[in-house]
Amino acid sequence: MAKFNQKLLSEIDNVQLSPRLARFHEKFFEGRPGIASERVTLAMESWKETEGEPIPLRAAKKLKKIVEGIPITIHPGEILVGSPTKYFRGADPYCDFDGSYLQALMAEDRITLGGPEVEGAFTKEDWDKLLVAVRYFKGKTWTEQARATYRPIYGTWYDDAIEAGAVFRHDIWAMFIDRPDFDKVFAIGLEGIIKEVEGYIEGFGRNGDSDVDKLHFWKAAVISCQAAIDLAKRYAQRARELAAAEPDVARRAELEEVAQVCEWVPGKPPRNFYEACQVVVFIHLTLWLQNGIAPPAGLGLLDQLLYPYFIKDINEGRLTLEKAADILGSLLTYIARQERVHAIDWRQYHQMGPYLNTAIAGVTRDGKDASSEFTYFFLHMAGLVKYAEPHIPVRWHSGIPREIMRKAIETNIKVGGGVPQFQNSEHMIRYMTARGVSIENARDWSGGGCSQACPADSGTEMSPQYFNAVLAVDLALHNGVASVTGKRIGPETGEATTSQTFEQLYEAWERQYEYVARKTLACDRIIDAVQARYWSQPLASSLLPGCLEKGKDFAAGGLPHYRMWPLKDRGFISAADSLMSIKKLVFEKRELTMTELIQATDANFAGERGEEIRQMCLAEPKFGNDNPEVDGLVHDMGKFSASVIFSEKNIFGYPYALNRNGQAWHFQVGVKMGALPSGRKAHEPLADGSLSPEQGMDRKGPTAVLKSALRADFTDATGGILNMGFPVALFKAPEIREKMIDFIETFFKQGGTYIQFNILDRQTLIEAKKHPEQYKDLVVRVGGFSAYFVTLSPEVQDELIRRTESTF
């Protein structure tokens, strides 16, 4: 294809993993991630000093205090600098965000990170300091304030619904920034942004304005932007100190260059590729230090952003491809290194760490193919460093160059699971424009987390809230009571045993689902309103459209619009498989009575006829086999859910959007739930992703799975995650890789939204489970989420092993 410089592409193909990046990789996997206490201790000191001041100013001063006091660490060999903790891989618990969560974790005398299996390492000193912070913040955070606000209104209902797995705990969540405005930072630097804000401050009194909150917000924005600049200067200082003591001439020169770069950015606009990448790190790092729980979940479209710097430096001979590889590889390593100590609900939802999205390819604002040699380079480097994160959705469109798709598959094979993933950009654009987003801003969408997406003029991701379609089946079968907890969650829709027809039962499902969804959203809106008042993110707001002009935080209404506030509705596959068994066995073939079936599932298929009934359930049609009847049920349930959710509005008056994502939701919620009429036993995982068939139930191969997925038609949502496992042997021959590209393209041309491949062989997984020490870098997908296989719990590991053996 003429579009690309073929010589450059073949040079990129020859780039190998440098010793520097290989050392980082080794360091990444050596030992346990460290748990630090410095950030939260500084946050506590600042919070004591600023008591009684306006919240945005407190947030800004907290950041300033953190930036001035946090240890500045430059690890051996680093050329891109910036580290949220003193550790190469470490986490600082966010007690300033949620004052009650850490105590529960510390009660076990250990602290686990993203996944329950990953135990953090800590010193006695850090542990003691964390205890002090935990005690201080208890009762003082917005999350506790939110609970104190909705509980008097809704009693224990919300907590009961969470316990049953009906919904997610929304009050342990902050709004994420998905897309810091790097275009602006690259153009005018943070100094330019400060100047802009000072203009607003100056104009406040001059023009007259009744809303003094704006003034507080702007002051907070200035302090926060300055903090990011000051943090960089501390790194410059540290680099100079290290350089002075450095005996190795080459390393000394590197450190001197680091000092020059950090002295310049992010205050001033970057002058080259190196500085541009360092801006990305500093902005990410400072955002995280301010927020604690929610660092950016996306970094925008890095390939479009960095390409001009890259190609100019390369063409002008100021940058070798080897150095560019070291810089980009360092950036990817920086992202992979980020860790979090999560609340229990969170860590099961997530399993792992940074949760960061760097979408690439796709089209530009004016609709032209956006991919470049740098897109190719980005994929190549992701395949060399082989980390589970960032998530790299390839924004597919019908004009995407074949070279990019080939490179993407090649990277997928190298990394193993789900890096990159494939997302249908054309669907995304249709989805956003239908919701009133302009065509340019829709084309320019970028990713957040695993599969969220935001238009260019919104830049955030709002809610992790999900509604559980499977639990609604349980409620419909038990007259509104969750069978495992025994607590009432839904309305009394009547005893299922009195249903005369399947339609009656289906209607009960609809009523249960709708009731839970609407009531949950009522609680969530209270939480959102409390967050808007009591949790401020001035730096993030300074880097998002609209907020500075309006003088408002993005959680409080500062953005131009909130059209893509995506709620999650999940579990349709397991729900439809369950209802289909009932339809066939109870209402059509009349081989079982409703009582027999409910008794069997309530007893987890124990008892005399239990296993027989389970086999009968398993033999009924399942989603993923190109079966119009059960696929149609998924379709109808999805459409019904969309109609309920689109009829509700967020706190800013926009109808909610939908994101059918993945993550470890199916596992977390599966653990909470009893046996299902689909034949699934109690506490086993539900179907993963949002469109994947139940584990091992797809018996007609990948094309049948895609046909089912298309029939389900999840175009009402973004995401619509479909995970597929393929044995690695399948990808060995180039001509078969071509067929896989055609396979993806056919799916997208027919309206599919999202697909990702786990490329692995079963034996690899079994070996990895037995000898985790030898497979530390094996990446697999759990739902819409990449993780290191060895860090997953044995149940999730077994599930993945089952997946590879049961299908094609």
Add this chain to the structure above:
Amino acid sequence: MPEMVKGIVTHIQRFSVHDGPGIRTLVFMKGCYLRCQWCDNPETINHSAEVGLVKAHCNKCGKCPGACPEQAITLDAEGIPVIDSQRCNNCAKCVAVCLPEALILYGREMTVEEVFQEVKQDEIFYEKSGGVTASGGEPLRQATFVKALFERCREAGIHTALETCGFAPAGALEQVLPVLQYCLFDLKHMNPDVHRAYTGQPNDVILDNARKVVESGVTVLFRSPLIPGINDSQENIKATASFLKELQGDKACFELMPYHRLGKAKYEALRRPYPLEELKSPEPDYAESIRQAYQDLGIHCTISK
């Protein structure tokens, strides 16, 4: 009515990527003239339907003996069924009661229209290059059916391919050729005696058909299972290469399918002894060395799977 022609099909496999261009649906036709000792699809050898048992899937529910009108099924000490092949008449009543699908019926009668509807399911994936591949067994054993199926497919714009061992009665290949677009043709051995020893038939008909299919202008990919010690001698490689050269000249291609033992479980399911018990799956280097030998003789040679 050609669409009402019936055939015996063991299995229809969608998303096949190793059997012709693009993404294909494979129709395994039951019945074969050869008795190759390395056969990895033993369930397709006999022409009529057969009941098999995959023990690993059995949940020991104990229902099958009662379902058998011939009293051909007893349970062993662990509760797993044992089928008496003498008594079993393959009526498949046991298969109907087996929910975990441990008991399987290999082979069912289907009309051309029924098979076509299955093939059509994946139409959207054929757009670029895929289509239907008739395989087996030996599909030419049911040439009338295959011809009618291919006609139906061609009408619908679906690409047709045939996987054949080349051994078929006079006229069978000619029947299919006009509606065939791609042929995967096996050349298992060039020596007629060796061929007969390991497959039960000589190779003269096969070589004849090979010429015919090339002359017809249909795209052909010749290939062969690669069986250590049986068809990997220098002599056979040379003879195969010179035959290919004679047919296809400089464009001669050959695909090797290295021997594997994955079919063994199916022999167990069918209560048949595995013919090549002593033979081990070859190392990957071995296939590569044979491939190189063909390359050296001017044949563009590849290794499958």
